[in-house]
Amino acid sequence: MATTSKLTPEILVPRLGEYLVQEGKITEPDLKKALAYQQDRLGEGTPVLLGQALVDLDLLTKDELDSAVTEQIIQLRSALQDANRNLEQRVHERTAELQSALQRLSELNQLKANFVANISHELRTPLTHIKGYLELLVTDSLGQLSNEQKHALKVSQKSASKLERLIDDLIMFSLASRGELSIQLAPTDVTIVVDNVVRSMESRADEKGVSLHTLFDENIPLVQADVQKISWVVAHLVDNGIKFTPQGGRVGINVRFEDKRLINLTVADTGIGIPQERLPEIFEPFHQLDSSTTRRYGGTGLGLSLVQQIIEAHGSQITVRSTLGKGAVFQFSLPVSSSPASLDVQGKRR
Numbered sequence: 001m002a003t004t005s006k007l008t009p010e011i012l013v014p015r016l017g018e019y020l021v022q023e024g025k026i027t028e029p030d031l032k033k034a035l036a037y038q039q040d041r042l043g044e045g046t047p048v049l050l051g052q053a054l055v056d057l058d059l060l061t062k063d064e065l066d067s068a069v070t071e072q073i074i075q076l077r078s079a080l081q082d083a084n085r086n087l088e089q090r091v092h093e094r095t096a097e098l099q100s101a102l103q104r105l106s107e108l109n110q111l112k113a114n115f116v117a118n119i120s121h122e123l124r125t126p127l128t129h130i131k132g133y134l135e136l137l138v139t140d141s142l143g144q145l146s147n148e149q150k151h152a153l154k155v156s157q158k159s160a161s162k163l164e165r166l167i168d169d170l171i172m173f174s175l176a177s178r179g180e181l182s183i184q185l186a187p188t189d190v191t192i193v194v195d196n197v198v199r200s201m202e203s204r205a206d207e208k209g210v211s212l213h214t215l216f217d218e219n220i221p222l223v224q225a226d227v228q229k230i231s232w233v234v235a236h237l238v239d240n241g242i243k244f245t246p247q248g249g250r251v252g253i254n255v256r257f258e259d260k261r262l263i264n265l266t267v268a269d270t271g272i273g274i275p276q277e278r279l280p281e282i283f284e285p286f287h288q289l290d291s292s293t294t295r296r297y298g299g300t301g302l303g304l305s306l307v308q309q310i311i312e313a314h315g316s317q318i319t320v321r322s323t324l325g326k327g328a329v330f331q332f333s334l335p336v337s338s339s340p341a342s343l344d345v346q347g348k349r350r
């Protein structure tokens with residue numbers, strides 16, 4: 001007796017009755033008879049499958065039933081294979097479409113990077129003239145000026161410098177996004193780099209009421225670094241430290257041995273801090289933590305993205321930890337230079 005729980009080909013193949021009629025194996029009245037018989041058996045509590053009903057009623061032999069079911073399975077398999085082929089074809093077409101969209105996107109990205117590079121260079125040329133003439137005026141080289149006039153020129157100089165920094169950031173960003181950020185590694189004294197940065201930022205920190213501190217381990221050796229790019233990185237981290245630290249706070253720059261082969265640089269501030277869950281966002285280009293921050297603190301949000309790209313181009317990584325409301329600590333390591341201290345050292349030894 002057939003049982004309903006057993007997985008037979010008849011269960012897998014739907015609409016067997018219709019198929020048998022279509023194929024001329026049984027007639028329409030045969031099918032009706034078998035269906036009625038099925039109903040009766042169901043009522044008696046001994047249900048049978050349709051195929052079995054046809055066999056029980058001698059409307060179909062067991063062999064005919066098996067071969068009809070097998071044929072149906074073969075048809076089903078070939079239909080499945082067709083569907084698979086169709087699906088593969090569609091996946092193929094969609095992949096090709098996506099690839100061409102990606103290609104277009106990277107062309108557009110390239111265009112954008114070229115545009116940013118060109119426009120930045122175009123902006124820098126007139127700015128160089130403006131800065132040059134401001135310097136001549138402020139130093140009385142073009143005639144004596146009153147203190148008030150000089151003050152006005154000094155304010156203009158500050159703004160011109162801000163503009164210049166912005167343009168330089170954009171140029172560096174466009175180089176980085178074209179994969180053209182070149183790094184010139186040479187033995188470098190990072191303590192000198194840090195001292196120079198601190199000197200250049202002292203007046204800004206003073207104005208803001210933030211104090212700058214340095215702490216160096218004894219006998220820090222030279223490291224392998226691009227002196228200009230690392231100076232830019234340190235300056236940028238200190239700039240952020242000052243910017244995001246309220247009056248009365250401090251920014252500390254430490255240079256320490258991580259081990260014999262690595263020197264660790266840390267820039268720590270006692271400022272507003274960054275929420276833990278938002279730490280990864282701050283390295284994304286043009287990303288500032290919120291729009292009110294943009295208005296309060298200014299800037300473009302390019303700084304940390306460039307910092308990260310420069311540090312990674314040195315084969316290192318920048319990390320950050322922060323406690324909201326208490327400050328932030330940024331740090332990275334640079335490898336000790338294997339060449340002995342010599343005349344090609346970037347910057348002079350202390």
Ligand SMILES: Nc1ncnc2c1ncn2[C@@H]1O[C@H](COP(=O)(O)OP(=O)(O)OP(=O)(O)O)[C@@H](O)[C@H]1O
Nearest residue numbers: 240241244273282288289299300301302303304328
């Ligand atoms: N030391 C810090 N303390 C608190 N938040 C910080 C600090 N440094 C960065 N951030 C957050 O990360 C964001 C991104 O920093 P990033 O230096 O890339 O941009 P920015 O300083 O806003 O602008 P830009 O550097 O272009 O002048 C900042 O806008 C700020 O929200």
Ligand SMILES: [Mg+2]
Nearest residue numbers: 240299303304
């Ligand atoms: Mg910044």
